[in-house]
Amino acid sequence: MITDKMKNLVINGSAIRAMFEDGKNLKAKLGAENVFDFSLGNPSIVPPATVKQAILDILENEPEMFVHGYMSNSGYEDVRDRTAQYINSQHGTSFTRDNIVMTVGAASALNIAMKVILDPGDEVVLIAPYFGEYNNYISNFDGVPVVVSPDYERFSINFDELEKKISPKTKLMIINTPNNPTGAVYTEDDLTRLAALLTKKQQEFGTTIYLISDEPYREIAFGGLKVPYLTKFYPNTFVAYSYSKSLSLPGERIGYLVTSSEMEGFADTMDALNVANRILGYVNAPSLMQRVAGRCVGQTSDLSVYEENMELLYNALTEYGYDIIKPKGTFYMFPKCFIADDKEFCAAAKEFGLVIVPGSSFACPGYFRIAFCVDKQTVINSLPSFKKLAEKYTSVK
Amino acid sequence: MITDKMKNLVINGSAIRAMFEDGKNLKAKLGAENVFDFSLGNPSIVPPATVKQAILDILENEPEMFVHGYMSNSGYEDVRDRTAQYINSQHGTSFTRDNIVMTVGAASALNIAMKVILDPGDEVVLIAPYFGEYNNYISNFDGVPVVVSPDYERFSINFDELEKKISPKTKLMIINTPNNPTGAVYTEDDLTRLAALLTKKQQEFGTTIYLISDEPYREIAFGGLKVPYLTKFYPNTFVAYSYSKSLSLPGERIGYLVTSSEMEGFADTMDALNVANRILGYVNAPSLMQRVAGRCVGQTSDLSVYEENMELLYNALTEYGYDIIKPKGTFYMFPKCFIADDKEFCAAAKEFGLVIVPGSSFACPGYFRIAFCVDKQTVINSLPSFKKLAEKYTSVK
Numbered sequence A, B: 001m002i003t004d005k006m007k008n009l010v011i012n013g014s015a016i017r018a019m020f021e022d023g024k025n026l027k028a029k030l031g032a033e034n035v036f037d038f039s040l041g042n043p044s045i046v047p048p049a050t051v052k053q054a055i056l057d058i059l060e061n062e063p064e065m066f067v068h069g070y071m072s073n074s075g076y077e078d079v080r081d082r083t084a085q086y087i088n089s090q091h092g093t094s095f096t097r098d099n100i101v102m103t104v105g106a107a108s109a110l111n112i113a114m115k116v117i118l119d120p121g122d123e124v125v126l127i128a129p130y131f132g133e134y135n136n137y138i139s140n141f142d143g144v145p146v147v148v149s150p151d152y153e154r155f156s157i158n159f160d161e162l163e164k165k166i167s168p169k170t171k172l173m174i175i176n177t178p179n180n181p182t183g184a185v186y187t188e189d190d191l192t193r194l195a196a197l198l199t200k201k202q203q204e205f206g207t208t209i210y211l212i213s214d215e216p217y218r219e220i221a222f223g224g225l226k227v228p229y230l231t232k233f234y235p236n237t238f239v240a241y242s243y244s245k246s247l248s249l250p251g252e253r254i255g256y257l258v259t260s261s262e263m264e265g266f267a268d269t270m271d272a273l274n275v276a277n278r279i280l281g282y283v284n285a286p287s288l289m290q291r292v293a294g295r296c297v298g299q300t301s302d303l304s305v306y307e308e309n310m311e312l313l314y315n316a317l318t319e320y321g322y323d324i325i326k327p328k329g330t331f332y333m334f335p336k337c338f339i340a341d342d343k344e345f346c347a348a349a350k351e352f353g354l355v356i357v358p359g360s361s362f363a364c365p366g367y368f369r370i371a372f373c374v375d376k377q378t379v380i381n382s383l384p385s386f387k388k389l390a391e392k393y394t395s396v397k
Helices: A004-030 A049-061 A077-091 A105-117 A133-140 A159-165 A188-205 A266-279 A287-296 A304-319 A342-350 A376-394 B004-030 B049-061 B077-091 B105-117 B133-140 B159-165 B188-205 B266-279 B287-296 B304-319 B342-350 B376-394
Strands: A100-103 A123-127 A144-148 A170-175 A210-214 A237-242 A255-259 A368-371 B100-103 B123-127 B144-148 B170-175 B210-214 B237-242 B255-259 B368-371
Touching (some): A004 B266, A077 A100, A077 A255, A077 A287, A100 A266, A105 A133, A105 A210, A105 A255, A123 A133, A255 A266, A342 A368, B105 B170, B105 B237, B105 B266, B144 B159, B159 B188, B255 B266
Parallel strands (some): A123 A144, A123 A170, A210 A237, B123 B170
Antiparallel strands (some): B100 B255
16 A cells, blocks of 8 residues: 555665675674674764763753754754854865755755756756765755766766766766765865856757765775865855764754855755655754764864774775775775676675675665674684685686 | 655644744743743653552562563463453453554554555545644655544534545554543444445545544543543554553553454454554554553543543633533643634733644644643633733724
8 A cells, every 4th residue: 555666765774684684694694703794884883982971961051941952944043053063173164054954864864955956857966976865855845866977996086977877857966075976075176177068058059957965984085085075166055964973873863054155046045944854754853962972073083093993994805806996985885896707705604604785775786895893803804704705706716 | 864754744843843932932031930831742740659550569579571572463372361351341342352463552553553554645635624644654654644624613523524525545544432632532433434434435436445543632621521432333443542641651651552353354454453563563562551551541630620620721721712522531622712813813812821722833823722731720820811812802892
């Protein structure tokens, strides 16, 4: 009796769940110590101590009717002030509370932006490989995903194909930098080129093309790399942010959407985002966690373990013969499989206790994703398995 | 550049906001002590002490990666267990965790249910007067609202008209008991009759007609009245619940959806709700507040002030000549205006410092809503104004 559309989504959901079940089944078969589950992008490090301290301090010192009560659908004014000030201090931008909507994580930030701008049939450009959930969000508003195939050199943007795929029906492009699943970070040159292309296409077609930069991994960038801020490159930009990874609070559903003041119809857009937050059933970002985010903006968990894990894995796996574009951020790595069939490769990996995700799930067959948001010892213990997996395909010279 | 659909929603949103601004402007004009703002359904009483105690205890005794982390999209198993057990203890039902999805308030509970069952063009029956936000939720899924006009005798259900308005395209009916804006509570007889009618129509058309009972006011029932539990009357029932009013936590966005085990395709529906919670961008109900809800299920704020306010207002206003169906629950009252034009009436009320909402906002012109979730002294102080407002229309005999 559920809709056909939902039936298909449930089938997909079951496939994902089945993959997660694999880890459990493998542990029963091989012993827990011989299974290395790299399937889930779930933070492995505790929130910074300031999160707990902030909650205790808020409960002690802020009125509870205020802390747990309704506020503007866009969020508490003071929290939006502090958020804007922090972004300005990092990126030399000039945001105020009026650029910020506090949201139920980055997922709802993406959804309210799409609710405001997408008409049925509008095309949304995605750069493969990409987070599969974007397809579902686009489908919520009857948009049409248009996928640009991967840039296999750097996992940046395949600009020649992008240029061909932008049409008069293109309303939106979504980018994700630092990137899930590749760990790529787009350079200033990439973004300058992207902005120029979108601007040219807007003029050519007489349309507005919006850009959403989805940035839950902004703070996980390696070697002190600074991730460029998108509103400085292109005016019609939204930035979706989440505290899930930076503060290790994925269950709390707290994030925000930044809208460039230079966006066409900026004031109308902000009014509409406020309404969209309400009518999509979010109403507002959870109130206590908004107050926590206001106090903890700019702070992070100790993210260094992700870089250590990355270096360990990258050095060992390249030595074993894996072909990998070295990640510049996130807690993901996206090596090439030794065979064309990534599903077969990931199935074979299970023999060695490795739970990894086929690149097909990210519209990029022939690759696989390692989510290395696990403790360092798990990475170290897993290396012999990655070696054996490589030898399975390379030992016969 | 925003969509035309959103433009219209923003215009509506601005009208609501303008009404809320009225209170502020009136205070500047008449003095704060002479303004009585009954426009907003925002709890006026503090959460029970157990909420703060629960948060402190959770922070002290539960692992923080668990408290702030991801869980099943449907919510923590133990929280769903306790929720089911509590409902069973109150209503003699037999729910388990498998009937419960924890949600971002009742708003998201309604949205995930509609995502799962509504195809574009499906009709959704609403009973006037009703909470206007239902129209927006239905619109999120391209459903078509079909409004049954009010039962002016009891603000129950106009069954004759309902029978005519159920068509082969009817997929869903939404009821809200205790009711916003009338305070009505449907009786067991009402619900038995409703269930029989829906069952008959399902057979007649060979269709499935779902029922959502939206119950954020369940615990605010007067004189010890017990509000019947809908799944006991009709198998294809969802119950949407929120802790916003019972625990005075409206900003925290925490609630749940109960699905009857007797629903057609129950298992598929539960799988689909789990997926819908994810892909609509909620992902899961906020984790810390889920844990709080698990500990505080069955507890409430001291709700007695609402009943005291109701009695005060009802007795005084009927004495002044207002025609009122006495509320049986909620913190709303829905008297008849002294003139047909409810907007004119509510504008006139401002002269006396009264901020009240026209019945037109609830698809019931000629009436007005008083949200008496304010402190008792405000109610007492407002009575002379209600008297003067009545005299304006009744003094010339």
